[in-house]
Amino acid sequence: MCKHKKQRLSAMEAQTQIAIKMHELEMGLPSLDDLAPLTQSLIPPQLALAFGINPEPSRTPIDLNKAVHESYSSICHREENHSFEPPLRLLPRPDCSKTKRVESSGPKEGGGEDNGTGRAIKRPRLVWTPQLHQRFVDVIERLGIGKAVPKTIMEMMNVEGLTRENVASHLQKYRLYLKRMEGLSNESHSNPRQVPSLMDCDGFGPGPMLVQQPPPLHCNPPSLVPMPTVVGPLSGPYGLGPMGFPVAGSASPGYCGLESGALNMHWSRQRGAWGSGTLAYLQGWVLKGAAY
DNA sequence: CACTTAATAT
DNA sequence: AATATTAAGT
Numbered sequence: 001m002c003k004h005k006k007q008r009l010s011a012m013e014a015q016t017q018i019a020i021k022m023h024e025l026e027m028g029l030p031s032l033d034d035l036a037p038l039t040q041s042l043i044p045p046q047l048a049l050a051f052g053i054n055p056e057p058s059r060t061p062i063d064l065n066k067a068v069h070e071s072y073s074s075i076c077h078r079e080e081n082h083s084f085e086p087p088l089r090l091l092p093r094p095d096c097s098k099t100k101r102v103e104s105s106g107p108k109e110g111g112g113e114d115n116g117t118g119r120a121i122k123r124p125r126l127v128w129t130p131q132l133h134q135r136f137v138d139v140i141e142r143l144g145i146g147k148a149v150p151k152t153i154m155e156m157m158n159v160e161g162l163t164r165e166n167v168a169s170h171l172q173k174y175r176l177y178l179k180r181m182e183g184l185s186n187e188s189h190s191n192p193r194q195v196p197s198l199m200d201c202d203g204f205g206p207g208p209m210l211v212q213q214p215p216p217l218h219c220n221p222p223s224l225v226p227m228p229t230v231v232g233p234l235s236g237p238y239g240l241g242p243m244g245f246p247v248a249g250s251a252s253p254g255y256c257g258l259e260s261g262a263l264n265m266h267w268s269r270q271r272g273a274w275g276s277g278t279l280a281y282l283q284g285w286v287l288k289g290a291a292y
Numbered sequence: 293c294a295c296t297t298a299a300t301a302t
Numbered sequence: 303a304a305t306a307t308t309a310a311g312t
Contacts, residue, residue: 125302125305147293163293169306172297 126166135159136170145178 128136139156140148150168157167 128304151294165306169304173304175296255296 034179047107094131123161132159133170136167136174140174 056107127134135157137154139153143152143156148171150164150171151172154164154167
């Protein structure tokens, strides 16, 4: 009896503590008068020029409004898909010297930029991390491989600084990869006698002796459900496949684990199938006895 | 134009 | 080896 009272009390205390903290926080915030409007550049153009910093693109209230709407609809879209992908940022921070410019508003990202000195700037070469590749694959699955073209993919991936060229290049490789996988599974059909030989362990995917059914899972995911993936150092002793996929054949158990969203295995509800290119890998996992 | 593909460069 | 770039064709 007394216990309940105490619990209620402490709950209330916690509430008031939070309220107090919030109040303190708010007190610490600058007043409206102290804030610069978002339309105003944080760095005056002259100063930016003097230090060789990319001048900020000018933002009109319309730009801001647009940006807000874009963010909003982007969030809604993600909600619709039951997917929680925070907007991704390629670089820790837009670096002032030679990175890409990033602002969504204003003139398109396009063209050879210069940072005021008239010199063209080079963006650092993109590294397709598993997370990034994951997003890439997600988008392709939503679009369907037929409609997945560089521009659309780029837009849907919603990654700051990602270019169409980046995506096109990756897509080219991804398609080759898919083709290879197809070839493999066909071959296994027509020529079951063939021995997988190297295919199993050379880092290019599992061999042909695979079951054709999606493995039974304890749950059929509502939409997109992250599948078990390899975790650990990106270039560890387990093999990374052609697209940077982990390869079952060469994965050592010590490096296997469950981590949501790290790699490319998804159940596609639309198609009622494992995401393109992932089936064989998943089967590889199952055959290897990966537990989940 | 944007897209594909192959070849080549970094 | 992974990514970018280029060239040529649709």
